[in-house]
Amino acid sequence: MIAWIAMCAQLTFGQDLISTLGQQDQTIQNEQTAEGRSVELAETDPHLSPIEMLQQTLNDIYQGFIERLPYLGAGLLVIIITWILSNLVGSAVFKIAKSRKLRRSLCELFSRLTIILVWILGLLIAAMIMFPGLTPAKALGGLGLASVAIGFAFKEIFENFFAGILLLWKYPFETGDFIECESILGKVEDISVRMTQIRQTNGELVVMPNSFLFKNPVNVLTDRDVRRITVMTGVAYDEDADQAVEVIENALKNCESVEQDYPVEVFLNGFGASSIDIEVTWWTSPTPxxxxxxxxxxxxxxxxxxxxxxxxxxxxxxxxxxxxxLPIRKETGQAQND
Incomplete structure (x- = not known):
């Protein structure tokens, strides 16, 4: 029995030894093969001409592009789906916000922020498909580093972007309002996250950066349904000023453009060089x-x-x-004829 156990142990040990030696031989062969390839490359590369090296490099790039082509196609498909999905989701968000009876500017703001969020997610997924080794953590880290350089390079663009968000969020004017900023007066046709389009009363279109509107005073002419107008007139000193005020008040009551629900104010304003000045104030349509x-x-x-x-x-x-x-001298007839 003991002899049989010893024999089995010897056989087992022999098989393990043979297996171990086989693995060592295989490792040695692999190393020799790798060394042989390295030696072959080392002996081959120096003999390649520059043109042959360029051709080999271009061939490697082409082969890599062919291998990546399915990934690029899948990423492009994701971008197309993102474009379609962003439009659908943006429209849905706009309708939902409008059904809640929010201001139009807020509806547009929520819609555009949703579109931007969908695009960010879509581009992240497309990048991970095109580059399989890319992870969300790496992508966000790279985005954080790139955002610093992009922020300095495109400072004005980002300034207009955030100013546009604040305009859509807080400011009282909407698309269709008449506004006046500095020397520009016109109707707001569109408010985007970067610029505002204003159609002037002479028909010209002004594309104004949002940061300009945000930093400067803006007069919203159509914030209310009516706007007050004041003109100055006057009557001669020998006329009855009180009667003139009464006549002017009665004249404004018959004007169609004067809002009769608001007071018409006529006041004696002062003593002018040739007349008693009268100030006339009334309310009318706010548009130019x-x-x-x-x-x-x-x-x-x-x-x-x-x-x-x-x-x-x-x-x-x-x-x-x-x-x-002043002395007055009468000219003679002869002098007058001359």
Missing amino acids: LGHRKSRSEVVSAIKRALDDAGIEIPFPYRTLTFKEP
């Missing part, structure tokens, strides 16, 4: 065209009412006073 129409109608009505009442709107008078009397 409505403003001009109403001003024209009111000025015409005041002029007609004062003329009908026999109240003079004087021309500028000039009275010259001399320190000493």
